[in-house]
Amino acid sequence: MNAFALNTPSSGASRHLLPIGEKKPAAALAPSSPRWGEGGSRSEPGEGVSISITAEQADDVVAREALLDRAMGPARKRRSSEKLRRGRRPAEGLAFVARGADGGIVGTVRLWDVTAGEGGPAALLLGPLAVDPSLKGAGIGSKLMRHAVAEARRLGHAAILLVGDAPYYGRFGFGADKTASLAMPGPYERDRFLALELRTGALDGAAGIVKASGRRTGQPPRFRAAA
Numbered sequence: 001m002n003a004f005a006l007n008t009p010s011s012g013a014s015r016h017l018l019p020i021g022e023k024k025p026a027a028a029l030a031p032s033s034p035r036w037g038e039g040g041s042r043s044e045p046g047e048g049v050s051i052s053i054t055a056e057q058a059d060d061v062v063a064r065e066a067l068l069d070r071a072m073g074p075a076r077k078r079r080s081s082e083k084l085r086r087g088r089r090p091a092e093g094l095a096f097v098a099r100g101a102d103g104g105i106v107g108t109v110r111l112w113d114v115t116a117g118e119g120g121p122a123a124l125l126l127g128p129l130a131v132d133p134s135l136k137g138a139g140i141g142s143k144l145m146r147h148a149v150a151e152a153r154r155l156g157h158a159a160i161l162l163v164g165d166a167p168y169y170g171r172f173g174f175g176a177d178k179t180a181s182l183a184m185p186g187p188y189e190r191d192r193f194l195a196l197e198l199r200t201g202a203l204d205g206a207a208g209i210v211k212a213s214g215r216r217t218g219q220p221p222r223f224r225a226a227a
């Protein structure tokens with residue numbers, strides 16, 4: 001079992017059914033099915049097709065990893081962000097999948113607890129974000145990003161870091177200005193190291209190398225009472 005397979009999914013997040021928007025639906029999303037979903041949930045009426053964004057479940061791991069391989073290839077596991085994820089669980093309540101009409105996983109995003117620099121503030125690291133290559137440009141990545149940021153904010157997190165393309169993440173408010181004094185623990189391109197403050201000034205004075213601070217994969221969830 002690899003490190004990803006050991007990740008326990010976040011719990012407690014409700015299902016959110018979201019219309020993809022104005023972009024042309026991809027055929028794999030079965031636009032002819034206006035209603036779908038599990039547990040009595042259903043899609044919202046609107047243009048095009050709908051996806052649902054749900055908390056990742058334990059039995060989503062294999063499909064999520066296959067999607068990541070298709071979308072990003074094996075080199076994804078050599079990224080500096082991976083050093084902050086390996087052997088850790090995602091932040092509580094912050095691992096999401098997007099599901100298509102047949103319930104299959106068409107997108108994934110997770111956030112991870114980190115410390116922003118030496119003795120710095122708690123923050124989240126976002127990634128990987130990926131969408132099934134056959135469904136690119138249908139708005140799924142944007143829906144996942146907006147959902148992830150909104151949930152992080154709702155849960156009281158102060159800032160999100162990521163390494164990614166500024167032209168894409170800029171549309172969600174991410175920029176490189178707040179990471180100037182921070183560093184990732186491995187090779188990365190500085191202009192792709194971005195941050196979004198959910199609380200103004202959260203990253204003021206943050207400097208040094210970002211460190212993993214999330215629960216290790218062997219640890220029980222924090223809300224469980226000690227035996």
Ligand SMILES: CC(C)(COP(=O)(O)OP(=O)(O)OC[C@H]1O[C@@H](n2cnc3c(N)ncnc32)[C@H](O)[C@@H]1OP(=O)(O)O)[C@@H](O)C(=O)NCCC(=O)NCCS
Nearest residue numbers: 071072129130131136137138139140141142164165167168
């Ligand atoms: C990047 C990714 C998540 C975007 O998801 P998506 O569902 O295709 O994107 P959306 O439909 O929400 O957004 C499409 C828009 O983003 C733009 N876009 C997509 N990828 C981009 C990139 N890398 N840089 C800049 N813009 C990008 C598109 O041109 C399009 O622009 P428009 O709205 O002006 O037409 C997806 O392409 C993917 O999985 N890529 C492979 C994995 C990856 O690179 N993940 C991110 C790591 S940095």
